[in-house]
Amino acid sequence: MGVSRRTFFSLAAAAAAWPSVTGVAAASPPGDVVGKITVGYQGWFACAGDGAPINGWWHWSQDWGQAPSPSNTGIKSWPDVRDYQRTYPSAYANLGDGRPASLFSSYDQQTVDTHFSWLRQYGIDTAALQRFNPTGGEGPTRDAMAQKVRSAAEAYGRKFYLMYDVTGWASMQQEIKADWTAKMSAHTASSAYARQNGKPVVCIWGFGFNDGNHPWDAGTCLDVVNWFKGQGCYVIGGVPREWRVGGSGTRAGFSEVYHAFDALSPWMVGAIGNAGDSDDVYTTITVGDQADCAAHSIDYQPCVLPGDTQARQRAHGDFMWRQFYNMIRAGAQGIYISMFDEYNEGNQIAKTAEDASMVPTGSGLWALDEDGTHCTSDYYLRLTGDGGRMLRGEIALTPNRPTSPAG
Structure with missing residues (x-):
């Protein structure tokens, strides 16, 4: 089935090296994925005048040619920009405290450096840089972001790896191989490039989803997985939540594809x-997923999300902590946070407006105190750091959130 089987001795060594909270033996020993917290890193925000090849308000606006405003917005949360050396004025009204409503650009190296300094400060291990179809107009900016992330990871002692999101990538099968060979594989020479089991890590997100943006059959997907494994990579699959049990969002006949991955990371946003x-x-899902992965010598890296601020899901961290507790007590080998900087879906852990004084007036955006509990702008970074400590056994497994919203 294309599954890389490990010997009894390897499994015994892994179990000794990685003592799971629940006693579930990991398929792999600790590395830059196993035993670690990984955050999804979009790095896809640009501003007019920042020098980015894309030359516009990338992902801040619906119309990237116009400055973001309440009627032209692409976000659900407002960032706390106090740590950035350079920001760019938007068309929103001033913040509640009278300051201009300015935004950061991911294209500024100082922005990426700031983000990776936060990863170090809060004990967050690894960043998965999202890479969508790089063959169109976004390609040059995405190429530049890979180098910026590499530089920041090296400077701040964090790890990073490439996470290909194949959504909407019509010619993916050949173009993803060419992109890795010609461009992205060069980054594995970095001391900061994540490795697991001695192999450079690559994630492919989007195989097995049952919609028009993920149209490939199982044979096409298996070819891509096995090609990356043939390049010597440790390959993670970002897969549907119901990859094992089946459901309307999952394509039938993909079991061989899923079991070809070295690790599986089911998607939970929206579920x-x-x-x-x-x-x-x-x-209904996690316990069985972990058992299936263990039976196939696959590492399990489930998804944990902070919650959509505009949907008022966060419950001042209780929602996110319950996920940490459930995934870790099931025996997960690693945790994938979705996401670090996803201000578009409101699921970011990066610093965010605390209250109405830090949000543009008239914007309709909720701040972190949306349920009446004050949370510092770095609260979800601190919460993620504590989740990592529980994953590593540095604090006891507990359903009770140890992190104070107030700092």
């Missing part, structure tokens, strides 16, 4: 919205 949902997923 859960409160602690009760997380408990249900633990019972």
